[in-house]
Amino acid sequence: MPVSVLVLYDHKGPSIEDLALAVGQGVSSTGVATVSVKKTEQAERGDLLRADGLLLGSPNWSGIT
Numbered sequence: 458m459p460v461s462v463l464v465l466y467d468h469k470g471p472s473i474e475d476l477a478l479a480v481g482q483g484v485s486s487t488g489v490a491t492v493s494v495k496k497t498e499q500a501e502r503g504d505l506l507r508a509d510g511l512l513l514g515s516p517n518w519s520g521i522t
Contacts, residue, residue: 463504464494466514477514484512 462484466477474496481494495504505511 460490460509461507462490462492462510462512463500463508464492464512464514465497465500465504466494467497467516469516473514473516477512480512480514 462481464477464481464484466473468474477494481492484490485492490510493504493508
């Protein structure tokens with residue numbers, strides 16, 4: 458049974474989306490995980506409940522989201 462990983466990010470910073478997508482590709486390349494990459498406003502409660510692992514991305518120059 459594959460592991461489910463949610464990569465959740467706040468896209469306020471211009472590089473955050475690129476980083477989130479790269480992390481998602483890296484996790485997916487392991488072959489043992491299914492990955493869902495979503496912006497914070499796209500995620501629903503069910504996404505969090507289904508995830509076995511969670512990676513969070515947030516810009517830090519204006520305060521962590």
